[in-house]
Amino acid sequence: MTASNNDVPRSAPLTGVRVLEWSRSIAGGYAGRTLRDAGARVVRAGAPGSGPERPALAAYLHSGKERTDADLADLPRVSREVDADIVLIELPDAPDAELRAAFDDDRVVVFLTPWGLDGPWAGAGRPWSEFTLQAESGSLSIRGVLENDPLATGSAEPLWIAGAMAAGAAIAALQGGPDGRVLDVPLLEVSGYSTNLFIDVMAAVHGMPREPFLQRRRLTPSVEPASDGWVGFNLASVQNHEDFLVLIERPDYLADEEMKTHEGRYRRAAELTEAVRSWTRRHTVAEIVERAAAFRIPCAPVHNGRTILDDPQIVARDFYPDHPGGGFREPAPPFLFDGERPARTGAAAAATGERPDRQLDRPAPFAGLRVLDLGTWWVGAYVGSLLGAFGADVIKVESTNRIDGSRTMGGLPPTRDHWWECSNFYLGANGNKRNVTLDLSQPDGVALLRELIASADVLIENYAPRVLESVGLDWAAVHELNPRLVMHRMPAFGLTGPRRSMVGYAQTVEQFSGLAWRTGYPDGDPTNPSGPADPMGAANSFFALAAAIYRSRRTGVGMLVESPLAEAALVMTAEQVIAWTGDRELLTAQGNRGSEAHLQGAFRARGTDRWVGISVLDEAQWTALTEVTGFRHWADETDLADRAGRRARAAALEKELSGWIAERDADDVVETLLAAGVPAARLIDARFLHEHPQLAGRGSYELTELPYAGTLALPTLPFRRVGQPQWMRRRPPTLGEHNAEILGGELGLSDERLADLERRGVIGTRPLGF
Incomplete structure (x- = not known):
């Protein structure tokens, strides 16, 4: 060093x-x-x-x-x-x-x-x-x-x-x-x-089973109309749902057995949607967000490229500075180091500073690093898993009193044995870790966490900001305890600003950032893209953390890294703000019609829910499409001579193309179009993505034996190091699986002490109440 x-x-x-x-x-x-x-x-x-x-x-x-x-x-x-x-x-x-x-x-x-x-x-x-x-x-x-x-x-x-x-x-x-x-x-x-x-x-x-599973449906509630705009909800728990029914002044639904289940609410979606909207339409966005916050219901305004600029959180954090060359505003870097956001100028960076050592002899990039992973859901899970894949010793810390929320999603019902070990989200994003349980609401749990922090190199967490601070583990305290440790915080909206304490998940920040505004059918409701905010927040967070580790290793000094989930999502909507501030153009949802495509869409083929996706991106592909389909009259029509003309007649062209595809097998259509040079794909059923010929051929899923879920094909991290055939160094750990190994074998707690901690619920291997 x-x-x-x-x-x-x-x-x-x-x-x-x-x-x-x-x-x-x-x-x-x-x-x-x-x-x-x-x-x-x-x-x-x-x-x-x-x-x-x-x-x-x-x-x-x-x-x-x-x-x-x-x-x-x-x-x-x-x-x-x-x-x-x-x-x-x-x-x-x-x-x-x-x-x-x-x-x-x-x-x-x-x-x-x-x-x-x-x-x-x-x-x-x-x-x-x-x-x-x-x-x-x-x-x-x-x-x-x-x-x-x-x-x-x-x-x-x-x-x-x-x-x-x-x-x-x-x-x-x-x-x-x-x-x-x-x-x-x-x-x-x-x-x-x-x-x-x-x-x-x-x-x-x-x-x-393999028969078609028609799973496309609107979440209720999700994006709803207010009296002066749109507002988004995300009910992440049973408590959220019950509180939401009180919020919309429908406590009668609390005693309705059908409304207590996801499937029941879907069966009565039209009724529930009308109940929700009859309330939201009577209130402003600001009123709804404020009232929801009182219940700790995840809720946010649904912004676009114009309205996001005036959001108080955005203003307080100065997130949209002018582009260095002028002409428009752009997102700031979505991460901070020791509370300072990187400055952005139009000038090229000077080649100063110590150069990297390319002759390192580490067996893996992060070998030797000890990481405490207090991450939850997908964002924190990805960062910890990737650190582990690159060689770090990652210790995931949960509590039997408050398990990682991802364990409650998409798995087995609570009536099944060890249901908390079978969640698709938990299993999909938590490889390469060990697991201990510590109840941070008890002094002994906090004391043990402090011991682990003292010997760690990295601490990651994506709780609400108040959680660690409430037990005396803010950055100042952690840095005093271990001056060389890098602490990485991933709050939903940031450590500062008026929305600091707002609860937020991926769906929440998709609504807040404008991702929902740009996704949806033309002239329809804004729609949650359902997914990308979390992996983008995770990828952004991992980059910022890797950069901080790079510097810390060279200086021996720790650092606080902050990478808010919402700010990473706002980067993906950069074009909306750039278009509005530069040209006063308000970008909206286009359905499947891409802004750079001449013609693009999903078209139903022969059979039950069989679809083909097609893009036409240039003149050569347009010509090829007209010849393959036999629609040569398109080439003769002067108003279809360029992309602008084709986009202006998109609805008519899509209708004609739909008729041609509806009579044909999806695979035949795709093969014919690809042979002609036109981008085309059959819509893959997400349930069987691991069977995709390219992904299976690359080994993108690793067959993993799990204690309670059986042997499953788990997705690897979505890139690889050439020469490293597998990412999965460890299967996802079970709850508290390594309590004895880490707390006893590494911290030196006796068997009697461990038994006492388990008796008092400080540690354990089952969620409280199960």
Whole structure:
């Protein structure tokens, strides 16, 4: 460890790191943007106009980067000239062997591709789009309503998440030895991981049959109309539901047995929706949010690119500064180091600061690190699991009095033995950890946690801010207890600001950030994309934490890292704010019609709930579609001569194309269109995503033997280190499984002491009451 990095600003922990970027979309551009925000010098190669079509969005992604016109073949030479530590390469398919072999030194090389570097589809030139990747990944099969088309998310969320994941993986790999420095980030796997809610694991736990399962339905309540806008709810518990019925002045439903179950509420969805809206329409958004907060019901205003700018939390945290070049406002970096948000300027980063050591001899990047994981739900789980996958010893801390909420989702009913060990969310995101239970409402539980903190390197948590502070473990106390520890806090809305204490989950911040505003049917209600806020928050958090660990290892000094869930979601809606502040254009939901597509949608094929997703992105694909379908009259119509004309007649074109596809088998349609060069995909049933030929061919699911759920195919993390065949070093732990091992064997508690703690409920292996 050296002290030379002590002069580097804490808000720029990656100062001295050099990055070469070759990007073609939001994914690669945002990976470079993220690294630049944390202090790295980023040099972007390629044609100046490559990337997103909206110039202002490209300006946001690429400001502060240096430029070189070098082409793809020149990247190996340029990487040596700039002495790049990290090379980001985003390609429309897997690179050829020559390009891969050109990076045989000790640089970290990240390949962002649609299918990955191996598997049956890699390198085959298969046409694709971000929309067809959502179809391939099972995302469309779970969103929307049965009376309408399956529905995609509206903000290209998988691309943003892939960029954040790539950046975090790169900084992690930079801290390891020369092995495993080539990273493979497939957009298909990222899309599957981030948008289908581990439904494949749930289906396996429940042994669901293979007949069609029509699962597209509106959550009630979710996004509801107020007297002056839209408001969003997320009922995460039985208590939330009961309190909600009191809130909307329907206490009579509390005694209604059917209204006490999810399925019962779905059967009476129309009735319940009318009851909800008859109340919400009588109140303003502000009134509803305030009243819900009194009940601790997760609730937020549903913002768009205009209204978010005036939200008091956004104003207090100054989250939308002017773009350094002027012309529009943009999101600030969604993380803070020691309470300081990285400064953003238009100038390129100087190549100052201590350079990374590329000759490290660690067996894994985070080998030797001891992590206390107080994370809950998906966000905290991902960060801890990924630290473990990269070699850290991760100890997940729960309480029998308050188990991780993810254990209550999608698993077996409470009448089944060890139901809390069978949740799809818990099993899908908690590998590579050990588990202890400590009741922090009891002094002995807090005392034991303090002992663990004293010997740890990292502490992560995503509770409401008040939780650790209420037991005397705020940052000041933790830093005094262990000055070298990195503490990572992931609150919903931030550690400061008027919404600091608001309860928020993924659905809440999707509503707050504008993700729900941009997802939905044209002229319909805003719709929760249901999923991407959590993995984006997790990927953003892991990047910030990896950067802080990088600096802490070099200085020996700990750091507080803050990465609010809502701010990561707000990055994905950057285009809405950029469009409004730059052009006074209010972006709205388009259904499945992508803003850069000539024609795009989901179309019903022959059979029960069989659908095909199609994108037409350029003139060649338009011509191919007209020829394959036999609709050559489209080519003769002058008002269909360009993308604008085709989009203006989208409804008529979609109707005609629907008729052609409805008479055909979905697989035949897809094969015909792909052969002609048109991106197409059959909508995959999310329950059986593990059987997808590309994912199965790559080993993207690992067969894992679990104590109570049986042997299941669990999804791996959605990228990999080349040369590391498996991510799953440990199966997800059971509740309190390692109490004796850690508290007894490592802290030295006697068997008698452990028995006393268990008798008093400080530790245990079963949730309280079961």
